[in-house]
Amino acid sequence: MxxxxxxxxxxxxxxxxxxxxxxxxxxxxxxxxxxxxxxxxxxxxxxxxxxxxxxxxxxxxxxxxxxxxxxxxxxxxxxxxxxxxxxxxxxxxxxxxxxxxxxxxxxRVAHPQAGLVDFLALREPCVGAVDILLAEGAPRVDLVLVHPQGVLSCWLVRRAESLRSASARHALVRQAAALRRELAQPQSMATLEGLLGRWSHVPALFASKRPRRLVQAVCSEPAVLITGFLPELRPAVTAWAEDLRSQGVTRVVSVADPAHFSPRHWSMAEIDGRGGGAWELRSDAANTCS
Incomplete structure (x- = not known):
């Protein structure tokens, strides 16, 4: 290959x-x-x-x-x-x-969106991959998190500033819906499992820090992370999260400072062997789940 x-x-x-x-x-x-x-x-x-x-x-x-x-x-x-x-x-x-x-x-100039994703990938040991394309025409997954028991979750990461307009939030809803459909396909688990399995062959510091667990399930519901905003903007971000939920995005996490994003403190529940079912995020006091 x-x-x-x-x-x-x-x-x-x-x-x-x-x-x-x-x-x-x-x-x-x-x-x-x-x-x-x-x-x-x-x-x-x-x-x-x-x-x-x-x-x-x-x-x-x-x-x-x-x-x-x-x-x-x-x-x-x-x-x-x-x-x-x-x-x-x-x-x-x-x-x-x-x-x-x-x-x-x-x-010299950090990419406003991908720079945020890279910051999280370097900081969080549970990040298994960044910028993943599951299939032609599907939205790119910003972060793949590897949770205990080998459960994978796929995240769309957005700066709060980029979601000010209703049209931007509606576009995110469409992307989440398209990703949800793709995650329901059996091939998605094989694709993610194959991508994560490559890290053991790449001689690099970044690769050596990727999780080595076997993939047991993939969450069929994508999650959205909204981050990078000042505390005074929190009421607006909460309203945007409600707007996203009302349009069908059930899992939205808002964290003002990306340095406080700690997925290793969150657990998943009620996941069946095929990666379907409901799952739940539990956070510590430093984070806010909307």
Whole structure:
């Protein structure tokens, strides 16, 4: 399988303490995500490197705005044996030598939405994956949480500011409904189980911190996290949560400070072996469940 080839070749690179991957893998700010068979490297929510396996070796792409060694529009590739694909760096050693400068450029401006997701992924050990696409046309899952007994829950994370308008909340309702339909499919559990199982093959600090439990069930009801708001905005957020619930989103959690989001303190109940049924969140006093 291509993703196994990616992991195997990265494992060889990781043995060299000066390689570009060894620096990426050791970096405590690195967040990894899988886009089909492509390994995506993110910092502060910004996707900066895309790693694929080719017969000639690894193909590593980067967004042109993060090329700190070339003028704008200069197109190069990382692997000498690779073809001249757009948006790629030619010298892997340059990234290794100037990794700090490269990462600084990527993290200069945090992505407003994905940066929040990455913050939670780095902070919470129960986060099994970020930015997951279960099926073509389905909404992306921001966070996959691995709970005790191997139960998975899928979360849509939103900044409070992004839900001010009724149209934005209605769009979120449609996304939650589409995700609910997808989670009801038997293939969804297999997809999530397969994605989580990849981490044991990826040589990286981020991967080593992912939960290693077997997947027993997937919650069929998606959850929504609203976070990143000042205390004075809490009454408005509570009203927005009520609006979402009235439109069919039954699980909405509001936490003013994302640093207080603690899913490892919450438990699930009444989940049958197929991942269906009702489930419940219990929080500590630091969090507010709407």
């Amino acid at each position: 291509p993703w196994r080839q990616v992991c195997a070749r990265l494992a060889l690179l990781a043995q060299d303490g000066t390689s570009w991957w060894s620096q990426v893998a050791r970096d405590p700010q690195t967040v990894l995500a899988w886009n089909d068979h492509t390994l995506v490297v993110r910092w502060a929510g910004n996707a900066a490197l895309w790693v694929d396996a080719l017969p000639q070796g690894l193909l590593v792409r980067t967004a042109e705005e993060y090329l700190c060694l070339s003028p704008p529009g200069f197109r190069v590739v990382l692997e000498p044996a690779a073809a001249n694909f757009p948006g790629i760096i030619r010298q892997v050693d340059d990234v290794a030598r100037r990794f700090v400068a490269f990462r600084r450029r990527v993290m």
